[in-house]
Amino acid sequence: MDILKVRDLKTYFKIKAGTVKAVDGVSFTLKEGESLGLVGESGCGKTTIALSITQLLPPEGLIAGGEIYFEGTNLLKLNEEEIRAKRWKDISIIFQGAMNALNPVMRVGDQISEACVYHEGMSYDSARKRVKELFSLVEIDESRIDDYPHEFSGGMKQRAVIAMALACGPKIVIGDEPTTALDVMIQAQILQLLNRLRKEMDMSMIIITHDLSILGETCDKVAVVYAGKIVEIGEVETIYEEHTHPYTEKLVKAFPNIFGKREMTASIPGMPPNLINPPAGCRFHPRCEHATEKCRLVEPKLKLIGGEHYVACHLRGDNDE
Ligand code: SF4
Numbered sequence: 001m002d003i004l005k006v007r008d009l010k011t012y013f014k015i016k017a018g019t020v021k022a023v024d025g026v027s028f029t030l031k032e033g034e035s036l037g038l039v040g041e042s043g044c045g046k047t048t049i050a051l052s053i054t055q056l057l058p059p060e061g062l063i064a065g066g067e068i069y070f071e072g073t074n075l076l077k078l079n080e081e082e083i084r085a086k087r088w089k090d091i092s093i094i095f096q097g098a099m100n101a102l103n104p105v106m107r108v109g110d111q112i113s114e115a116c117v118y119h120e121g122m123s124y125d126s127a128r129k130r131v132k133e134l135f136s137l138v139e140i141d142e143s144r145i146d147d148y149p150h151e152f153s154g155g156m157k158q159r160a161v162i163a164m165a166l167a168c169g170p171k172i173v174i175g176d177e178p179t180t181a182l183d184v185m186i187q188a189q190i191l192q193l194l195n196r197l198r199k200e201m202d203m204s205m206i207i208i209t210h211d212l213s214i215l216g217e218t219c220d221k222v223a224v225v226y227a228g229k230i231v232e233i234g235e236v237e238t239i240y241e242e243h244t245h246p247y248t249e250k251l252v253k254a255f256p257n258i259f260g261k262r263e264m265t266a267s268i269p270g271m272p273p274n275l276i277n278p279p280a281g282c283r284f285h286p287r288c289e290h291a292t293e294k295c296r297l298v299e300p301k302l303k304l305i306g307g308e309h310y311v312a313c314h315l316r317g318d319n320d321e
Helices: 046-053 080-086 108-120 124-137 154-166 184-200 236-241 246-254 293-297
Strands: 002-015 018-031 035-039 061-070 091-094 172-176 204-209 221-226 229-235 303-306 309-311
Touching: 002 046, 018 046, 018 061, 018 204, 018 229, 035 046, 046 061, 046 172, 046 204, 091 154, 108 124, 108 154, 124 154, 154 184, 172 184, 184 204, 221 236, 221 246, 229 236, 229 246, 236 246
Parallel strands: 035 204, 035 221, 091 172, 172 204
Antiparallel strands: 002 018, 002 061, 221 229, 229 309, 303 309
């Protein structure tokens, strides 16, 4: 069953230089228990999608159009109080740079129990008990409950932040670059932990990353985001092995691939476009070696090309308007 449906989401930022169309017509569906990866270069709109779902946009951000259904309720129609009741309890987020998300002058256990008291109405004693359960879930010894963040290693801080995101038993957890600041070994442990928790707690998950290689073992589906739009979406193996969008091809080659043969990685030439004045037609055309006149003039739409595999590219002969 679908737990989250995002339809034609448009999220813009009004800044002095103009209107940044950070997310410009994004649609996807997340099923119960499913894990979806959102992948793309920095500034492509992935985090803005997460902040739109949780409605934690900064003051200059606005949702200019679309719908976000959680269990059939359009979140964009709820008032602030109703949204606050859903945030953390139904949908929680592990923020980018989570290692700095902990308050350095407050004990880690108190920071997590505060969330239980505030959102779940628990007593202090019950909240501490819950924190010990959460520590056990994320594999931190409960004797560390009264430690301060500086007494934790980087991996432990990340586990503590994950524990905080799980405190109210959410149905969806969004991890925004949850392993970026960690070394490769710890990164793998955190991804395994997230995967295990998703299954044990029967949650759905959205993992946001610029590194396609980390999604192989954690996600069922992957959506490739470029310049505020999804350009390809499909099952994770399909995206690794049968991708057809030239941008996905570049992303696959930019990181080591657990499904493919061992090859040297290659950087993606050029820069993502300025989203105040994005290129006409296909937004990837200035960087695409296959671009034609049609690509410069006509925007390709996301089309189903088989199974649950969608792609937006004129290379596909059936992408006619
Ligand atoms: Fe390249 Fe054209 Fe496909 Fe865009 S639509 S990715 S420019 S071939």
